[in-house]
Amino acid sequence: MTVIAEQAKDSAIAGLVALALAVPIVGLRTESTSSGLAIDPRMLDALLVALAVGLGHFLINLARARSTTKRTVVTPKAEVARRIKFISNSLGWGALGFGVVLPFLPFSDRYIMDVATLVLTYVMLGWGLNIVVGLAGLLDLGYVAFYAVGAYSYALIAAHFDWSFWVCLPLAGLFAAFFGVILGFPVLRLRGDYLAIVTLGFGEIIRVVLLNWYQFTGGPDGLSRIPRPDFFGLPFSRTGDDAFHTFFGLDYSSMHRIIFLYYLIFILALVTNAFTLRIRKLPVGRAWEALREDEIASRALGINPTNTKLTAFAIGAMFGGFAGAFFATRQGFISPESFTFIESAVILAIVVLGGMGSQIGVVIAAVVLIGGTELFRELAEFRMLAFGGLMVAIMVWRPRGLLANREPTVTLGKKPGDSG
Amino acid sequence: MTAPLLSVEHLSMRFGGLIAVNDVSFLAEKRHITSIIGPNGAGKTTVFNCLTGFYKPTVGRLALTTEDGVQYLERMDDFRIAQRAGVARTFQNIRLFPAMSVLENLLVAQHNALMRASVWSLAGLLGLKSYRRAEGEAVETARYWLERIDLIDRADGPAGDLPYGAQRRLEIARAMCTSPKLLCLDEPAAGLNPRETLELNELLRFIRDEHGVGVLLIEHDMSMVMQISDHIVVLDYGEKIAEGDPDAVRTNPAVIRAYLGEDEEETP
Numbered sequence: 001m002t003v004i005a006e007q008a009k010d011s012a013i014a015g016l017v018a019l020a021l022a023v024p025i026v027g028l029r030t031e032s033t034s035s036g037l038a039i040d041p042r043m044l045d046a047l048l049v050a051l052a053v054g055l056g057h058f059l060i061n062l063a064r065a066r067s068t069t070k071r072t073v074v075t076p077k078a079e080v081a082r083r084i085k086f087i088s089n090s091l092g093w094g095a096l097g098f099g100v101v102l103p104f105l106p107f108s109d110r111y112i113m114d115v116a117t118l119v120l121t122y123v124m125l126g127w128g129l130n131i132v133v134g135l136a137g138l139l140d141l142g143y144v145a146f147y148a149v150g151a152y153s154y155a156l157i158a159a160h161f162d163w164s165f166w167v168c169l170p171l172a173g174l175f176a177a178f179f180g181v182i183l184g185f186p187v188l189r190l191r192g193d194y195l196a197i198v199t200l201g202f203g204e205i206i207r208v209v210l211l212n213w214y215q216f217t218g219g220p221d222g223l224s225r226i227p228r229p230d231f232f233g234l235p236f237s238r239t240g241d242d243a244f245h246t247f248f249g250l251d252y253s254s255m256h257r258i259i260f261l262y263y264l265i266f267i268l269a270l271v272t273n274a275f276t277l278r279i280r281k282l283p284v285g286r287a288w289e290a291l292r293e294d295e296i297a298s299r300a301l302g303i304n305p306t307n308t309k310l311t312a313f314a315i316g317a318m319f320g321g322f323a324g325a326f327f328a329t330r331q332g333f334i335s336p337e338s339f340t341f342i343e344s345a346v347i348l349a350i351v352v353l354g355g356m357g358s359q360i361g362v363v364i365a366a367v368v369l370i371g372g373t374e375l376f377r378e379l380a381e382f383r384m385l386a387f388g389g390l391m392v393a394i395m396v397w398r399p400r401g402l403l404a405n406r407e408p409t410v411t412l413g414k415k416p417g418d419s420g
Numbered sequence: 421m422t423a424p425l426l427s428v429e430h431l432s433m434r435f436g437g438l439i440a441v442n443d444v445s446f447l448a449e450k451r452h453i454t455s456i457i458g459p460n461g462a463g464k465t466t467v468f469n470c471l472t473g474f475y476k477p478t479v480g481r482l483a484l485t486t487e488d489g490v491q492y493l494e495r496m497d498d499f500r501i502a503q504r505a506g507v508a509r510t511f512q513n514i515r516l517f518p519a520m521s522v523l524e525n526l527l528v529a530q531h532n533a534l535m536r537a538s539v540w541s542l543a544g545l546l547g548l549k550s551y552r553r554a555e556g557e558a559v560e561t562a563r564y565w566l567e568r569i570d571l572i573d574r575a576d577g578p579a580g581d582l583p584y585g586a587q588r589r590l591e592i593a594r595a596m597c598t599s600p601k602l603l604c605l606d607e608p609a610a611g612l613n614p615r616e617t618l619e620l621n622e623l624l625r626f627i628r629d630e631h632g633v634g635v636l637l638i639e640h641d642m643s644m645v646m647q648i649s650d651h652i653v654v655l656d657y658g659e660k661i662a663e664g665d666p667d668a669v670r671t672n673p674a675v676i677r678a679y680l681g682e683d684e685e686e687t688p
Contacts, residue, residue, distance in 0.1 A: 283530075286520075287528060290517050293520060296511075297511070300472060300499075301529045301594070302500075302502030302532050302598055304503075406519055406578075408521035409524060
């Protein structure tokens with residue numbers, strides 16, 4: 001009780017000080033009348049200001065006192081890790097189930113499906129970049145270059161050779177991986193900031209080449225009439241005997257293709273995830289993490305740093321290429337406009353906000369950043385402001401990302417801390 | 421008589437005008453602990469960095485003789501020295517992978533063996549039996565060393581959370597997991613309490629006797645050096661001033677002068 005009485009006294013003093021200040025500042029207002037300057041006393045306003053300050057002071061103090069008594073309980077590190085693991089697991093399975101049934105939910109119209117497909121594209125890109133940034137610790141600011149290489153390779157190969165989507169998709173991935181190696185070879189001896197700058201430059205070079213090589217890429221006009229994917233040989237066309245809907249005896253609906261594309265990127269993203277989870281537990285995955293932790297120690301243990309980093313770069317680029325091929329076939333039209341630096345920044349933001357190396361964190365960050373952007377379209381230019389605020393908030397409250405928690409890749413089955 | 425494990429001949433390392441190591445030659449035998457001692461700045465760590473490929477020596481030949489033949493370390497890249505020649509090292513300031521678990525630290529050390537087993541990760545991605553067996557063996561090797569250094573209960577926790585002395589032991593175990601022929605330890609007893617130093621002595625003798633590894637040791641703790649060394653090389657200002665068994669080095673006037681300084685008034 002005495003604490004509260006003390007705080008009340010404290011607040012009363014604050015109120016009095018506020019009153020003393022408010023009387024001349026708020027209470028006396030000068031107005032110019034015809035006969036010169038006149039004073040318009042507004043003492044009630046001044047009193048209200050003082051009361052608000054006093055009351056506010058009291059409430060803030062009360063809240064502060066409560067939070068300090070609460071903070072004395074510290075959750076141990078292992079407990080936090082266990083909780084994050086539980087949240088991640090339940091969220092992961094929940095998201096997987098939701099993703100499977102989403103097209104059949106009553107509210108899923110064309111708009112929702114389009115947004116979901118876009119979100120999944122970014123989830124896949126985020127997972128691809130997570131290999132490079134999260135696991136290998138190589139800051140890549142030009143990831144969009146591989147996305148672009150994948151999209152353009154798909155568009156050019158599919159248009160010129162008339163090959164099916166299922167042939168062109170792996171080719172697009174291979175091309176992107178090849179570009180990853182080409183970029184990686186000279187620059188991987190650089191570290192940290194220097195590597196970031198060079199990759200940033202590489203991303204821009206690719207975009208500028210696409211913009212200016214008119215004969216090959218169509219320059220700013222882009223490439224149009226990119227073949228759309230078919231359902232293993234059955235096109236999603238309105239007419240024709242081999243069309244998807246006639247084969248399955250359905251009525252024609254433009255939603256078929258939308259839903260097919262949705263499941264396509266859903267599966268591609270899941271493949272990326274499964275691959276990452278798997279390779280993390282292989283020697284090469286552990287070597288990536290070791291290089292991220294301490295390159296000199298890794299060298300002393302006989303790990304070839306260049307080759308190991310190159311594989312990370314190439315594999316990350318390959319998944320970027322797959323996502324690019326999907327993007328091209330979904331849009332039917334691509335131009336260098338879609339591959340600007342801001343895309344790289346968004347993908348990197350997804351990885352960092354989600355928590356480096358955290359797979360489910362990437363999903364949440366992609367839903368918030370990409371889905372949120374669509375949701376708050378009415379806010380127009382304030383949208384970016386909101387995201388800036390959100391990012392700052394996350395960096396303040398969870399500086400290592402939303403769900404940053406590292407699980408060992410192999411265990412002896414003993415819990416840390418219990419003595420045998 | 422067979423050739424010694426390591427023979428360092430006329431090693432010199434120059435950084436611009438500074439001569440860090442000047443014409444140093446010594447031998448290190450298999451199943452021997454060879455210590456390199458000397459005052460601060462004598463060039464001990466530079467010798468190590470040349471041996472493990474972190475520096476390219478200005479002059480000199482570093483020949484490592486094993487049953488696979490002779491390998492010249494001065495011509496090899498740092499990671500190849502660990503990979504092909506079998507020279508492992510620890511660092512003066514501990515360099516573990518702090519965010520990775522203790523067990524993972526030991527598995528990373530077996531990277532090259534596991535890489536071969538995983539056939540460029542293909543067998544690993546497919547989960548083939550041959551790879552799973554190799555991984556099981558690697559875990560067993562790690563378990564063997566964890567039991568040896570008494571860290572089996574902390575195996576799944578992050579290496580960065582270990583106390584200092586345990587991190588030192590883990591770094592040595594990690595180096596041993598590369599199955600080296602020559603183990604280079606840079607001040608392994610720095611920061612250890614006397615009891616931990618005794619445990620370290622025992623561990624080093626075990627490594628020397630049971631695993632037949634040549635140990636090269638830089639150390640400032642003289643009681644430890646005198647207890648476990650088979651051979652001692654003394655450096656001062658980048659030059660070798662003495663060499664021999666512990667007793668010979670202890671009484672060598674040049675060594676005493678280097679450590680205690682010369683009394684100018686008494687020298688005629």
